[in-house]
Amino acid sequence: MKEFAEYISDGIVQCKIVRKDSGKIDIVAIYANKQSEAITGRPVEEILNKGMTEVYPVIVDSIFNWPQILSEAAMTSDHKIIEQYVTGIEKYVRFSIFGFKDDTFYLAMQDLTEQKQAKKLQLEKNREIKFLENELKSRANVDPLTKLYNFQFINECIKSSVTNYKEEGINFCLITIDIDDFKKINLLFGMQKADIMLQDVAKILSSNARKIDVVGRYGNDKFTIILNNVDLDIAKIMMERIKMEIENYSLNYESKLSICCSIVEYEGETIEQFIERSESLLKKAQSIGKGIILS
Structure with a gap:
């Protein structure tokens, strides 16, 4: 996988599941391609060999326990897709989770933020157009x-x-x-x-x-x-x-x-x-x- 990771547009991170003494789970990045920097907001060297909660401490208090969510998805499914806004990264991300073996798995990440914002803006415009249509109809009668x-x-x-x-x-x-x-x-x-x-x-x-x-x-x-x-x-x-x-x-x-x-x-x-x-x-x-x- 790693030999192809630099040639695709998705951010690719290989993660290792780490179980802490407290019983909580964290995930550590053991590999990341250059494209992942645009999504993670960090240079590759800043996320390698560090726990997700260490790189993004804000997620500790988030309603989404991302290390737990991603780890369980990897362990329970051959291929799982999760789309969600991620606090800390401040992006709406599509996670493709696959390749689980020996407590490691891959994350393919796509930034959908602009796409989601475009849909929201289109919805706003559609509602504005509908409002104007109704207003014009009202004025017509x-x-x-x-x-x-x-x-x-x-x-x-x-x-x-x-x-x-x-x-x-x-x-x-x-x-x-x-x-x-x-x-x-x-x-x-x-x-x-x-x-x-x-x-x-x-x-x-x-x-x-x-x-x-x-x-x-x-x-x-x-x-x-x-x-x-x-x-x-x-x-x-x-x-x-x-x-x-x-x-x-x-x-x-x-x-x-x-x-x-x-x-x-x-x-x-x-x-x-x-x-x-x-x-x-x-x-x-x-x-x-x-x-x-x-x-």
Whole structure:
């Protein structure tokens, strides 16, 4: 083995098992090739004929009893591979243990530290990419101010509800809500307070929606709710409750906050016709006055 050891890239050390009077085992290097220096961190002459615990006293207090581990592996197996981070060497090493005879055996050592670090870095990058993908997906579906679903996602949900209606006969209603005098609110209180008001309205809508419903921001001061598996009468009751809660919301100015809204039940028309029916009914409600619900 020794005649070939200088021609291979692995660090090769021939070890002798030494049993101390205390009963503990140590291993002494009786041969080491030049390549072993890069892994052991010591010149060959500094490790020859010395016990492992003498060269690396830090391993005495390590949770890994390396002289014991390596010796038992040599004595109980023709060829054993152990991969582990080794304190003292401060490297992640692959030990190939073989050739046990007369209390001596060979260690072939490979430094896997960079390889393990590269895997860790790749894992970190993969997790970062996954996080960014999830973040982008979230931003693609959610309005950043109100945290409600955005216009694009609402349209996809309407399509899904239409499919459920056609395939399973599941009714659904679309509520479109517009805040009365929102431009005036912006002028009187400024954009920052107006944004807070939009966020509060969004919370009211979300708190009144069921898990199967979809709540979204449909425009600047316009919101929408898709009420799944309900008919028009139930939708009216739910909307009246929401309207009362919004009207009781305190904006700290002279008049109460009010909304106009339309409620339409899907009747099998095209999606474009359905949305247009909702928009037209909302405009009619606004033309009548403040706080009007039409269905």
